[in-house]
Amino acid sequence: MSFSPFAAPLAVLPPCFPHDVPQDIRQDHKHEKDRELEVVADPKKTLTVATMKTFDALATVCVHDAGDVYAVALDLAKGINVVVASNHKAGVPVHALRRLEGVWHHMQTAARNADVTAIVQRSRKVAVFRTIPEFEALHRSFVIEQYRYSWPALLNRVHNEIARALDVVQRALNQPFTAVELVAAPGFAGYFAELQTAFLQKLSHRLADVTTGVLNCQRGDDDLVALHTLLHGAQDAVQPALREKNKDDKWMSELLDNLSRCSGVPVRGILQDFFALVSAVTHLSSFCHLRAFSRFEGLDVTVLAAKPVQGRFRIDPSHPDVYARVHFLYDASDDGLDLNFESDLEASIERPLRAYCIQLGDNDSVIDIHPEASLLNIVHTMCGAVAYIGTSSLACLYCYRLFQAHNADCEHKFLIRGSNGLPSVFWSAPGLPCSSSRVILQRLHDTLRRDFVRSAGVMYARRSLERRSEGSGRALQ
Numbered sequence: 001m002s003f004s005p006f007a008a009p010l011a012v013l014p015p016c017f018p019h020d021v022p023q024d025i026r027q028d029h030k031h032e033k034d035r036e037l038e039v040v041a042d043p044k045k046t047l048t049v050a051t052m053k054t055f056d057a058l059a060t061v062c063v064h065d066a067g068d069v070y071a072v073a074l075d076l077a078k079g080i081n082v083v084v085a086s087n088h089k090a091g092v093p094v095h096a097l098r099r100l101e102g103v104w105h106h107m108q109t110a111a112r113n114a115d116v117t118a119i120v121q122r123s124r125k126v127a128v129f130r131t132i133p134e135f136e137a138l139h140r141s142f143v144i145e146q147y148r149y150s151w152p153a154l155l156n157r158v159h160n161e162i163a164r165a166l167d168v169v170q171r172a173l174n175q176p177f178t179a180v181e182l183v184a185a186p187g188f189a190g191y192f193a194e195l196q197t198a199f200l201q202k203l204s205h206r207l208a209d210v211t212t213g214v215l216n217c218q219r220g221d222d223d224l225v226a227l228h229t230l231l232h233g234a235q236d237a238v239q240p241a242l243r244e245k246n247k248d249d250k251w252m253s254e255l256l257d258n259l260s261r262c263s264g265v266p267v268r269g270i271l272q273d274f275f276a277l278v279s280a281v282t283h284l285s286s287f288c289h290l291r292a293f294s295r296f297e298g299l300d301v302t303v304l305a306a307k308p309v310q311g312r313f314r315i316d317p318s319h320p321d322v323y324a325r326v327h328f329l330y331d332a333s334d335d336g337l338d339l340n341f342e343s344d345l346e347a348s349i350e351r352p353l354r355a356y357c358i359q360l361g362d363n364d365s366v367i368d369i370h371p372e373a374s375l376l377n378i379v380h381t382m383c384g385a386v387a388y389i390g391t392s393s394l395a396c397l398y399c400y401r402l403f404q405a406h407n408a409d410c411e412h413k414f415l416i417r418g419s420n421g422l423p424s425v426f427w428s429a430p431g432l433p434c435s436s437s438r439v440i441l442q443r444l445h446d447t448l449r450r451d452f453v454r455s456a457g458v459m460y461a462r463r464s465l466e467r468r469s470e471g472s473g474r475a476l477q
C-alpha cells in the first residue's frame with residue numbers, strides 16, 4: 001500500500017512551491033535565552049535558535065559527497081547521544097561518524113582554551129570574539145579540516161545547483177517571463193521595479209563570485225580559509241533574501257519564490273543548502289565558546305548510526321481518485337468537459353508515472369525512507385530526545401508535510417528547519433509509534449491531495465493557455 005495515491009502523480013507535475021511551506025522556521029522561535037542549549041530534565045522546553053542551528057550544523061558537517069543527505073537528533077537522557085541517519089543504502093558511512101567525533105573534539109578543545117574563554121566571558125557577543133587572534137587560530141584549523149572533508153559536495157553544488165539558480169536569476173533579468181510561465185505565480189507581473197532589478201543583479205554577481213571562488217580554489221590551507229571568508233561575505237549579502245517573510249525585506253524572498261514558481265527551480269532552497277556549510281562552520285565555531293556549551297565540554301559524545309529504514313512503495317499510473325480530481329478541473333467551465341482532458345492526463349501524469357514503474361521493475365517495491373522521516377520514528381522512542389531534528393539540506397515537500405501532520409495530532413512535537421518545496425517521486429512514510437498514527441497518515445494524505453489539486457490546476461491553466469496561443473498563432477498566418 002502506498003501512503004497516498006496522490007503522492008506520485010504530484011511528483012511528476014511541475015513543482016508549485018506552496019505558500020505554507022517555510023524554508024527556515026528557526027527565526028520564528030526566538031527565545032529570551034536565545035543562545036543556550038540547556039541540559040535540563042525537559043530539553044523540549046528550551047528549544048532555541050542556537051540549539052536548532054547547532055543540530056542543522058552537525059548534520060551539515062557530515063556531508064562529503066554530492067547527493068549526501070544527513071539528519072541528526074540528540075538524546076540527552078544519559079550523556080550526549082548524537083543519532084545520525086543518512087541516505088546511504090549501506091548505512092551511515094564511517095567517515096561521517098568520525099567527522100562528527102572530530103568536530104566535537106574540536107569544540108571541546110576550543111572551549112577549553114583559556115585565553116579565548118577569558119575574552120568570551122568579558123564579552124558574550126559572538127561577533128566580537130570571531131576577530132580576536134587567539135580564536136582565529138582555532139577557527140582556522142576547523143575551517144581547513146571541514147572544507148577538505150566537504151570539498152566533493154561543495155564543488156558539485158557549484159557545478160549544478162548554483163549554476164541552475166544563477167541561470168534563473170540571469171534569465172529573469174534578460175527576458176520577460178511568458179504568460180504560460182506566469183500562470184504558476186498568481187499576482188506576480190513578471191517585470192521588476194528598479195530596486196528589484198538592482199537586487200537581482202547583485203545576487204547574480206555574488207553567485208558568479210562564489211562559483212569562481214570555488215572553481216579557482218587551489219585548496220592549500222590559506223586558499224581554503226580565503227574561500228570560507230569569501231563565502232561568508234556572500235552569505236551575509238544574500239541573507240536578507242533567504243530569511244522567511246520578515247517585514248522590511250520580505251519582497252526579496254517573495255521575489256525569489258516567484259522566480260521559482262515560474263521556472264520550477266527552488267532558487268531560495270538552493271541558496272539555503274549551499275550556504276549551510278559556511279553557516280555550520282561559523283555557528284559551531286562560535287557555539288563552543290558560549291556559556292551554555294561549557295556544561296557539555298567535559299562530556300564525551302557518543303555518535304550512533306541509525307540503520308536505514310525501508311518502506312513499501314507503489315505507483316498506480318491511473319488511480320481512480322487522481323482521474324476524478326483531474327476530471328473535475330477539466331469539467332469546471334460552463335462549456336462542459338474540456339476535450340483535452342484525456343490527452344493532458346496521459347501526457348502530464350500517466351505516461352511519466354508508467355516510465356517510473358518501468359524503472360522500478362516491480363510495481364510493489366521497497367524504498368529507503370528519507371533520513372529525517374526515519375529519525376522522527378527513532379526519536380519518538382528516546383526519552384531525552386530534543387524536539388528538533390537537524391538536516392544537512394532542506395527537506396522534501398513530503399517529509400515536511402509528514403512533520404506538519406504529525407505535530408498537528410501528536411503531543412510530542414518535532415521540528416525540522418523547513419523544506420525546499422520539491423515533491424519526491426520515491427517516498428514512503430515511516431512507521432510512527434504515536435497512538436494517533438492513523439489520523440496523522442490520513443491528514444498527510446489530505447494535505448497531499450490538496451497540493452496535487454493545486455499543481456494539477458496550474459498544469460491545466462498552462463496547457464489551455466499554450467493551446468490558445470498556438471491557435472491564435474495559426475489564425476494569424
Ligand SMILES: [Zn+2]
Binds near residue numbers: 424
Ligand atoms: Zn524527504
Ligand SMILES: [Zn+2]
Binds near residue numbers: 411434435
Ligand atoms: Zn508522535
